[in-house]
Amino acid sequence: MTIQEIQEEIIDEFDMFDDWMQKYDYLIELSKDVPQIEETHKVDENLIKGCQSKVWLYATKEDDTVRFTADSDAIITKGIVALLVRVFDGQKCKDILKNELHFIDAIGLKEHLSMTRSNGLVSMIKQMKFYALAFQAK
Amino acid sequence: MALDIQNIRAQFPALHQEVNGRPLVYFDNGATSQKPQMVIDAITHYYSKENSNIHRGVHFLSQQATYKYEAAREAVRRFINAGSIEEIIITRGTTEAINLVSSCLARSLFKTGDEIIISAIEHHSNIVPWQMACEQSGAILKVIPILDSGELDMDAYRDLLNEKTKLVAVNHISNALGTINPIEEMIPLAHAKGALVLIDGAQAVPHVKVDVQALNADFYCFSAHKMYGPTGVGILYGKKDILEKMPPYHGGGEMIKEVKFEGSTYNDLPFKFEGGTPNIAGGIGLEAAIRFIEELGVENIAMQEADLLAYATEKLKAVGGIRFIGEAKNKAGLVSFIMEGIHHYDAGSTLDKLGVAIRTGHHCAQPVMDRFGIPGTMRASFAVYNTKEEIDVFIAGIKRVKLMFG
Numbered sequence: 051m052t053i054q055e056i057q058e059e060i061i062d063e064f065d066m067f068d069d070w071m072q073k074y075d076y077l078i079e080l081s082k083d084v085p086q087i088e089e090t091h092k093v094d095e096n097l098i099k100g101c102q103s104k105v106w107l108y109a110t111k112e113d114d115t116v117r118f119t120a121d122s123d124a125i126i127t128k129g130i131v132a133l134l135v136r137v138f139d140g141q142k143c144k145d146i147l148k149n150e151l152h153f154i155d156a157i158g159l160k161e162h163l164s165m166t167r168s169n170g171l172v173s174m175i176k177q178m179k180f181y182a183l184a185f186q187a188k
Numbered sequence: 189m190a191l192d193i194q195n196i197r198a199q200f201p202a203l204h205q206e207v208n209g210r211p212l213v214y215f216d217n218g219a220t221s222q223k224p225q226m227v228i229d230a231i232t233h234y235y236s237k238e239n240s241n242i243h244r245g246v247h248f249l250s251q252q253a254t255y256k257y258e259a260a261r262e263a264v265r266r267f268i269n270a271g272s273i274e275e276i277i278i279t280r281g282t283t284e285a286i287n288l289v290s291s292c293l294a295r296s297l298f299k300t301g302d303e304i305i306i307s308a309i310e311h312h313s314n315i316v317p318w319q320m321a322c323e324q325s326g327a328i329l330k331v332i333p334i335l336d337s338g339e340l341d342m343d344a345y346r347d348l349l350n351e352k353t354k355l356v357a358v359n360h361i362s363n364a365l366g367t368i369n370p371i372e373e374m375i376p377l378a379h380a381k382g383a384l385v386l387i388d389g390a391q392a393v394p395h396v397k398v399d400v401q402a403l404n405a406d407f408y409c410f411s412a413h414k415m416y417g418p419t420g421v422g423i424l425y426g427k428k429d430i431l432e433k434m435p436p437y438h439g440g441g442e443m444i445k446e447v448k449f450e451g452s453t454y455n456d457l458p459f460k461f462e463g464g465t466p467n468i469a470g471g472i473g474l475e476a477a478i479r480f481i482e483e484l485g486v487e488n489i490a491m492q493e494a495d496l497l498a499y500a501t502e503k504l505k506a507v508g509g510i511r512f513i514g515e516a517k518n519k520a521g522l523v524s525f526i527m528e529g530i531h532h533y534d535a536g537s538t539l540d541k542l543g544v545a546i547r548t549g550h551h552c553a554q555p556v557m558d559r560f561g562i563p564g565t566m567r568a569s570f571a572v573y574n575t576k577e578e579i580d581v582f583i584a585g586i587k588r589v590k591l592m593f594g
Contacts, residue, residue, distance in 0.1 A: 070208060070541040071538075071541065071588075071592075074537075074538060074541065074592065075592065078592060078593070102532070102533040102536075102548060102549050102564070103531060103533040104563075123531055123563070124531035124532075124533040124534050125531065125534045125593055126533065126534045126537050126538075127531075127533060127534075162537070
């Protein structure tokens with residue numbers, strides 16, 4: 051699936067929920083699906099430090115695609131990380147760089163990316179794109 | 189005297205709204221309190237009818253605005269029982285008040301090898317300015333450790349004090365833990381070694397009666413916005429003889445007597461430290477906030493909050509799996525805690541969806557979190573308008589969080 055198609059799929063999934071607690075319960079479920087970063091890569095170098103919660107992100111190049119592994123110490127954050135990884139994992143570098151993420155806003159999770167939350171998710175998206183850029187240049 | 193809480197709540201428009209489809213429960217008062225109508229009205233009225241620059245104009249509006257701004261200064265003096273209005277410097281807040289003192293003393297009093305003592309439960313705003321002063325002057329920063337209870341280690345404090353100690357800067361009440369520090373005991377100990385004492389009173393002023401003369405503190409700082417007043421205005425109380433010896437802080441208008449290119453002379457206290465046009469509306473709003481507190485009585489407010497603290501502590505204990513961070517015997521109206529195995533971000537985000545506003549994280553006191561080996565806490569801090577029914581909603585939310593993430 052393309053990045054756009056995955057985003058539409060996520061939006062459809064969240065459309066099923068009519069209250070916040072259901073969305074959060076779903077994020078808790080999703081948090082279990084994050085391709086787990088290996089302990090050896092769970093180091094400060096791969097840490098995207100937010101004020102409230104931490105996110106670790108690691109990427110490898112596979113042909114001309116990027117494979118992501120990640121983790122977070124907070125479950126809600128980890129659920130959102132799972133969504134970000136689902137959208138970008140296995141995609142071509144050029145597609146990761148080209149596509150904007152509109153699904154976060156559409157499913158009502160934008161506040162988790164706001165300045166006050168500063169939970170590292172904005173930096174995570176930047177870092178994912180940075181990996182794509184670096185691998186593309188190789 | 190028991191207060192009529194419903195009548196008090198009616199005066200706070202911001203409390204009467206829904207957040208995420210639920211009635212708002214506002215427990216982030218340690219960060220900033222909501223504002224009563226009389227404060228909002230005072231500010232609106234100033235901008236609607238009285239707006240003018242102060243201290244210079246000969247026209248009616250300027251004189252009126254000056255009169256009201258200076259009345260606010262007098263209200264502050266009375267509120268904390270300072271000896272004179274010359275000792276009341278109006279700043280942007282507690283942070284600026286502390287920076288004013290640290291900056292001016294770094295340029296005058298502190299010398300290489302001098303020692304400045306702070307504590308391990310300070311807000312970043314009572315740490316970083318002293319680090320900067322040390323960098324500038326060559327003075328050395330010393331830190332009073334805390335006990336597991338969240339209380340200061342007073343024996344260690346006595347040991348740290350010596351003839352090289354030039355200043356002790358501690359908070360009256362810790363924002364992260366709620367500990368009420370024994371400043372009545374700490375101030376004379378510092379004075380006995382010839383050191384000055386600065387008290388960060390940001391968390392104290394809305395909750396306990398402060399008498400700066402009885403305390404004999406050399407400096408006492410606080411912010412209007414944590415005491416039902418507006419943001420962007422705060423107070424530095426300083427003893428007159430000390431303030432007179434200090435060099436000025438910000439250069440500009442208002443703070444000068446005469447300006448020539450060869451050199452300028454500075455204004456008298458308190459204006460010497462108030463360069464530039466101040467936050468006039470903020471000062472007027474602060475005066476209204478003081479009236480609000482004085483009408484209720486600080487002692488009555490303290491009793492109401494102590495009641496809420498006891499109730500919340502008991503209810504939280506009953507939930508189970510809660511670790512309290514800070515269990516000082518003498519504690520202000522806030523609970524700081526962690527839920528075993530649950531990240532504060534998950535808990536805080538979920539409570540938000542249930543309409544409950546609390547603070548999560550390190551509360552701008554990272555060294556405190558390091559001391560307890562945790563990344564952050566959940567903090568519910570109470571104000572006079574909070575109720576036990578709101579605590580019940582909060583506890584129901586905590587139970588929900590436990591089910592979801594536990």
